[in-house]
Amino acid sequence: MFDDLRDLYQEVIFDHNRNPRNFRVMENANRRVDGFNPLCGDKLTLFLKIDDHVITDASFQGSGCAISTASVSLMTEIIKGKTEQEADTLFQQFHEMTTGKTEEVNLEAIGKLAVLAGVREYPARVKCATLAWHTLDAALKNQQEAISTE
Amino acid sequence: MTTYPIDQIRADFPILGETVRNKPLVYLDNAASCQKPQAVIDSIVHVYSHEYANIHRGVHTLSVKATDRFEAAREKVKRFINAGSEKEIIFLRGATEAINLVAQSFGKSQLQAGDEIVISAMEHHANIVPWQMLCQQIGTVLKVAPMNQKGELIFEEFEKLLGDKTKLVAIAHMSNALGTINPVEKIIAAAHAKNIPVLLDGAQATPHMAVDVQALDCDFYVFSGHKLYGPSGTGVLYGKQALLEAMPPYQGGGDMIRTVTFEKTTYAGLPHKFEAGTPAIAEIIGLGAAIDYVSAIGMENIAAYEAELLAYATEQAEQIKGMNIVGQAAEKGGILSFTLDHIHPHDIGTMLDSLGIAIRAGHHCAMPVMDFYGVPATARASFAMYNTREEVDILMQGIKSLIEVFG
Numbered sequence A: 001m002f003d004d005l006r007d008l009y010q011e012v013i014f015d016h017n018r019n020p021r022n023f024r025v026m027e028n029a030n031r032r033v034d035g036f037n038p039l040c041g042d043k044l045t046l047f048l049k050i051d052d053h054v055i056t057d058a059s060f061q062g063s064g065c066a067i068s069t070a071s072v073s074l075m076t077e078i079i080k081g082k083t084e085q086e087a088d089t090l091f092q093q094f095h096e097m098t099t100g101k102t103e104e105v106n107l108e109a110i111g112k113l114a115v116l117a118g119v120r121e122y123p124a125r126v127k128c129a130t131l132a133w134h135t136l137d138a139a140l141k142n143q144q145e146a147i148s149t150e
Numbered sequence B: 001m002t003t004y005p006i007d008q009i010r011a012d013f014p015i016l017g018e019t020v021r022n023k024p025l026v027y028l029d030n031a032a033s034c035q036k037p038q039a040v041i042d043s044i045v046h047v048y049s050h051e052y053a054n055i056h057r058g059v060h061t062l063s064v065k066a067t068d069r070f071e072a073a074r075e076k077v078k079r080f081i082n083a084g085s086e087k088e089i090i091f092l093r094g095a096t097e098a099i100n101l102v103a104q105s106f107g108k109s110q111l112q113a114g115d116e117i118v119i120s121a122m123e124h125h126a127n128i129v130p131w132q133m134l135c136q137q138i139g140t141v142l143k144v145a146p147m148n149q150k151g152e153l154i155f156e157e158f159e160k161l162l163g164d165k166t167k168l169v170a171i172a173h174m175s176n177a178l179g180t181i182n183p184v185e186k187i188i189a190a191a192h193a194k195n196i197p198v199l200l201d202g203a204q205a206t207p208h209m210a211v212d213v214q215a216l217d218c219d220f221y222v223f224s225g226h227k228l229y230g231p232s233g234t235g236v237l238y239g240k241q242a243l244l245e246a247m248p249p250y251q252g253g254g255d256m257i258r259t260v261t262f263e264k265t266t267y268a269g270l271p272h273k274f275e276a277g278t279p280a281i282a283e284i285i286g287l288g289a290a291i292d293y294v295s296a297i298g299m300e301n302i303a304a305y306e307a308e309l310l311a312y313a314t315e316q317a318e319q320i321k322g323m324n325i326v327g328q329a330a331e332k333g334g335i336l337s338f339t340l341d342h343i344h345p346h347d348i349g350t351m352l353d354s355l356g357i358a359i360r361a362g363h364h365c366a367m368p369v370m371d372f373y374g375v376p377a378t379a380r381a382s383f384a385m386y387n388t389r390e391e392v393d394i395l396m397q398g399i400k401s402l403i404e405v406f407g
């Protein structure tokens, strides 16, 4: 029935929505930023532990739509073990992929995150996918204030 | 009632024949804005093709024609809400501007620091923020009458808020987020017993029921043309003449003056005192056409038809496991706000859109209502005079399917 949506709602997204990874409060986090999408009410808190410029742990709390939940869940998986610099590069690549700035998705660089490429066909939903990453960007810059997509 | 001419009505709205994502459009976002009948579209084309010029300004033929048509729309609005005089009908951009006008003009001239304004827990932001701005400007205090879990105003609590300091009650006739129709007769009687004027926000009520401002005896009534099958950019403020006379202008400019010198300006009389600048001429004439259209069908007939549709939709919704109706007031207009267990409203919106179904997903400009129910957002199907049971069936089938795919 929802054939048209297969590119947007891939099975991986349903899976991460049902069972979000790294969904916990991190007591020993040294970065913590709130992200908020006022349009749909998505709220998340991102926790990072960064030791010597390497993200050694990442987790989140919050509630949102399937796209935003899957996006933050996938992000916490993929950034673990990356340097701050590498994570920032991923942020740029993800941003370009979801806003359609690059036609070709560099699959190798972006890996699993490619399942979210479908949002570029749904302008109303792009912010759902990018909220997690804007929050990460703020955390990497060590900003304290909450992030809003507006 | 003779049979409701649903087929004719649907044929009158050209957009209802559109397809969206290769599916026939099922338009259920009417509380946000309604679609327009051909008569309204034609009236705008006609004005611009044959009768357009600025109004109230020229002696030339076209200006006179346009002025006549514009003032005829005022007469139609007057009859539609049964106002006592066309001086009481102010044309504005929408309900939002009308409430801001009352807050800034009535509020600043008649209220003082410490005076209280009573609203309800189910207001649209348009009936919250203008009062908060006034409170910041002059030190008035905003009081909020609570509602119960069903989304009904708790009348006893409302009454308790009416005190010596209360100088205005501003309340939704019908809630956009929940569909609740407030007991406005009782509210007005209670407020008037203490000499408190009442503003009704009729943005949602006017498309769904007959409104008689004299029978209600409300002091101000506001609504938007675009929710009443009319053009966007149109709205109405009704105010009792004595109240409007006592209020200073809201904006200055052309049309609202009698004489201007650099030393002194005298203002025009009602309603022009509140209509500075060139208004949305063609659109307001279009609003007149929309009022003709709904009046020909009859607001009572529309109300009865929509009540049946809502009852049917509610009954269907109650049978779907995991679907929760938000707002279950005994008195309700055609709005079905809901959540689905474990599925975010935004996902509901996108999935239904892929089936050609337009609903609203979000906070509906009523964030305090969302907070009250502890949800970030709801999905909302809102019905209009042209919706059908078949469309309700398509909606419910879509909801069942998406619950399945989310698993």
Ligand SMILES: Cc1ncc(COP(=O)(O)O)c(C=O)c1O
Pocket: B031, B032, B093, B094, B095, B096, B097, B124, B126, B127, B172, B174, B175, B176, B201, B203, B204, B224, B365
């Ligand atoms: C109850 C209510 N009040 C006020 C408004 C504001 O109307 P507008 O945006 O047309 O000014 C709306 C529109 O959503 C509404 O539903």
